[in-house]
Amino acid sequence: MKKLTLVAGCLLLSFELLAGNFVPVCLNVGDHQRVSVYKAIVENSFVTQLDSKRAAKLSEEDKKEIINDESGFLKKKIQSVDPSAKVAFIPKSLYQLFVWNYYLNDIVSQTRNSQMNQDQIFRLIVCNPVWGNITKDAQIGFGDAYKTPENICDFCGSYMENKDVKSYFWKINDSIIPFFRGISAEHVDNLEDLGNITNELFENISPNAKKVTDLVKGVFTPKHRLLIYAKDLVKKDFVKAVTDLIVEESKTPESSYRIYRGESSTDSDRDPGVSYSFSDGMFGGIIRDWDSGMAFNYSLSKLHMKIVDLPKENLLNIKENFDGIETSGLSIHIPPVISMGAALGAGEFHHVRTKVMVDPAKKDIELSSDQGVNVGGDASVEGTPWIFSYSSPVADFWEKLELTNEQSYNVSYKKDLNVKTYRWDSKK
Numbered sequence: 001m002k003k004l005t006l007v008a009g010c011l012l013l014s015f016e017l018l019a020g021n022f023v024p025v026c027l028n029v030g031d032h033q034r035v036s037v038y039k040a041i042v043e044n045s046f047v048t049q050l051d052s053k054r055a056a057k058l059s060e061e062d063k064k065e066i067i068n069d070e071s072g073f074l075k076k077k078i079q080s081v082d083p084s085a086k087v088a089f090i091p092k093s094l095y096q097l098f099v100w101n102y103y104l105n106d107i108v109s110q111t112r113n114s115q116m117n118q119d120q121i122f123r124l125i126v127c128n129p130v131w132g133n134i135t136k137d138a139q140i141g142f143g144d145a146y147k148t149p150e151n152i153c154d155f156c157g158s159y160m161e162n163k164d165v166k167s168y169f170w171k172i173n174d175s176i177i178p179f180f181r182g183i184s185a186e187h188v189d190n191l192e193d194l195g196n197i198t199n200e201l202f203e204n205i206s207p208n209a210k211k212v213t214d215l216v217k218g219v220f221t222p223k224h225r226l227l228i229y230a231k232d233l234v235k236k237d238f239v240k241a242v243t244d245l246i247v248e249e250s251k252t253p254e255s256s257y258r259i260y261r262g263e264s265s266t267d268s269d270r271d272p273g274v275s276y277s278f279s280d281g282m283f284g285g286i287i288r289d290w291d292s293g294m295a296f297n298y299s300l301s302k303l304h305m306k307i308v309d310l311p312k313e314n315l316l317n318i319k320e321n322f323d324g325i326e327t328s329g330l331s332i333h334i335p336p337v338i339s340m341g342a343a344l345g346a347g348e349f350h351h352v353r354t355k356v357m358v359d360p361a362k363k364d365i366e367l368s369s370d371q372g373v374n375v376g377g378d379a380s381v382e383g384t385p386w387i388f389s390y391s392s393p394v395a396d397f398w399e400k401l402e403l404t405n406e407q408s409y410n411v412s413y414k415k416d417l418n419v420k421t422y423r424w425d426s427k428k
Contacts, residue, residue, distance in 0.1 A: 028085055033085070036082065037081060037082050043077075044077040046067075049316060051157065053153060066316075071089050074087075092249070096339070102171065104209060104211075105175075105208055125216065165341070179201060195246075199243060202230065240409075241409035241411050241417060245409065256311060260281065261295050278308070279295035280334065280352050281350075284342045305419045307422065309423045355387060357388075357390070358388045358389070400425050404421050
């Protein structure tokens with residue numbers, strides 16, 4: 001293990017140019033330092049600063065740095081508590097695949113030589129309590145899940161303090177490091193390295209995806225496309241499409257925050273009274289909501305995907321006062337939770353959402369399922385103000401999206417995935 005650590009330390013340093021929308025991977029962090037390093041990541045990642053309490057503590061200098069050089073800012077904060085830590089950054093969508101890889105390994109390991117029947121195995125797959133889905137503190141949900149929290153920032157903070165979440169953060173971190181072996185420290189073509197890592201990752205995912213589907217035959221249907229595609233490496237076009245999209249994500253400017261949405265049509269009419277859902281990363285929700293709530297899986301069904309790059313400056317600095325509560329002025333809500341929370345998809349942690357426009361005079365409005373959120377009557381302007389906005393998400397969000405790129409990716413069986421990339425433009 002020591003030899004791997006020394007080699008990987010070099011390799012991580014050669015890989016850290018891949019920033020954009022990323023997740024830190026930490027090496028050489030001792031057991032006694034992990035609590036403080038985890039705290040540094042939680043307190044200084046850009047998305048957690050969307051918690052207004054944390055944002056209020058940022059100096060103008062820190063704000064500028066976290067908007068334009070988050071990788072440098074976060075690395076500096078991590079190494080301030082552990083100078084020996086080596087820090088690299090990988091695209092968040094790739095990180096989410098690493099979370100899935102570890103999860104599938106965990107399921108296969110737990111079911112090996114077990115006496116569980118098919119129903120018990122299925123429940124283990126979809127309701128594994130160790131993955132942060134057993135206590136109220138580890139869940140945010142709507143409808144038949146737990147009560148929607150009034151203060152989303154406090155709730156996200158509580159989630160990140162959950163002991164299972166902390167434990168799995170490091171387990172997943174450590175599972176990523178071996179994938180850097182075989183990359184030459186002198187190899188400067190980092191995009192090619194990134195593609196090689198993604199391909200190697202699928203070589204690990206594929207057999208376990210097949211084992212999981214075999215464990216519960218007949219349960220996984222065509223709607224579970226990601227699992228079906230991933231278990232069959234014959235679908236090389238699919239793997240290449242994912243790899244290409246991850247490489248493109250790695251090029252995202254540090255000043256932008258990238259989100260994804262699967263759609264049946266890229267030209268749908270928008271309703272200001274409907275909450276439209278995005279994934280934070282292509283595979284946001286890959287553990288808990290991977291059939292219909294995860295952007296990439298839904299995109300495989302509808303063959304359309306929308307990518308939106310949001311300026312970090314506008315997300316962090318533009319606020320509106322909603323009954324005394326500070327909220328983002330972009331008419332869109334991004335849960336202030338670290339990327340592993342977005343990957344796990346417990347409840348709604350992975351869902352970036354457009355807000356619902358309300359009349360300030362109407363305090364008793366409640367959402368219904370036909371507005372895009374299954375709330376079961378427990379969300380209201382007064383009770384859960386973070387879902388709502390006085391601004392129209394059509395005028396302030398949808399109509400300000402500027403198309404910057406359009407491309408098709410072959411995913412399998414002569415099926416092409418149409419991908420449009422947009423940037424939110426305040427001047428539009």
